[in-house]
Ligand SMILES: NC(=O)c1ccc[n+]([C@@H]2O[C@H](COP(=O)([O-])OP(=O)(O)OC[C@H]3O[C@@H](n4cnc5c(N)ncnc54)[C@H](O)[C@@H]3O)[C@@H](O)[C@H]2O)c1
Ligand SMILES: CC(C)[C@H](C(=O)O)[C@@H](O)C(=O)O
């Protein structure tokens with residue numbers, strides 16, 4: 001049975017990094033006889049330019065039908081002045097919401113070869129392996145009402161609303177408890193329950209769920225402390241579960257523990273395990289078009305896609321092993337460059353992973 005992978009390169013470095021991941025996917029498709037077919041479509045700024053909307057119906061339709069989606073990144077300075085509803089980011093948020101991709105898994109794993117690329121001391125980060133489970137379709141990103149209104153005084157007031165329903169918290173909680181069961185059985189729920197009622201409820205529900213997962217040790221941490229603990233002693237964490245915005249921020253922070261945001265992959269899953277896979281980073285306009293971007297986060301995201309949505313563990317493991325091999329060879333894009341590394345471009349990194357497969 002043929003399965004369809006939809007490629008959504010997007011903007012900035014998106015097309016450069018997705019091109020490398022596509023080469024790797026086509027190679028494992030041959031090697032492991034996976035019977036994958038590839039399609040591509042427009043999203044974000046690229047779609048705005050061609051079709052005047054960041055999420056064309058044709059893209060949404062293909063995404064709904066695809067077995068899995070690989071996305072590069074969206075956004076860029078060219079579109080920053082647009083009203084919120086027309087921005088490239090709305091394309092990405094629309095896909096997440098329409099496909100109900102509520103569970104965002106962001107593993108922060110330090111490849112031992114990159115211990116010196118981290119801005120933290122090697123002993124603080126060596127052996128690091130954290131899974132951030134970020135709720136992706138609710139919270140302040142999607143709460144209503146939102147906007148900018150004019151007060152009677154004539155002053156403008158911007159507002160967003162932070163909401164979670166019980167069922168939204170329960171379903172992401174279950175994903176996190178189950179992830180912890182597969183790992184070291186420690187779950188830290190990150191909230192702001194000392195200030196925000198929505199997260200008081202979040203905490204109650206996590207405590208309630210814990211009764212169903214007695215083998216998992218549950219702890220709670222306020223988000224400000226969690227941000228600090230992530231750089232003080234990151235190895236205390238196994239699985240972190242948190243809401244949409246805190247997860248966005250903490251996962252960028254965790255990325256730096258692994259050497260570079262160019263190393264952090266992600267999977268966004270719905271309840272049918274249909275998934276969209278993307279690096280955690282953005283379109284990196286400062287380096288776009290220069291062949292400098294690190295394609296490894298996207299390539300590792302492709303491996304996650306094979307594992308979680310396409311059930312191809314062997315092919316996923318082969319890609320991860322190839323990534324480890326190129327790092328052993330000392331090959332480094334600029335973001336993970338160290339004194340004894342050999343600097344390579346985006347496509348040279350792709351060549352090397354391909355050769356190591
Ligand atoms: N998932 C997404 O599509 C996504 C995620 C984050 C930001 N964005 C968008 O991207 C644009 C730029 O945002 P930003 O600058 O805040 O974040 P960014 O992640 O694009 O870049 C932050 C820094 O990290 C570097 N960087 C990012 N990815 C890299 C890679 N693969 N290799 C080497 N260096 C890399 C960039 O050069 C930059 O210095 C904005 O429009 C933002 O909305 C999109
Ligand atoms: C581009 C933006 C909408 C997105 C987010 O905030 O979720 C990005 O930062 C991410 O981490 O995927």
Ligand SMILES: [Mg+2]
Pocket residue numbers: 248249252280
């Ligand atoms: Mg982000």
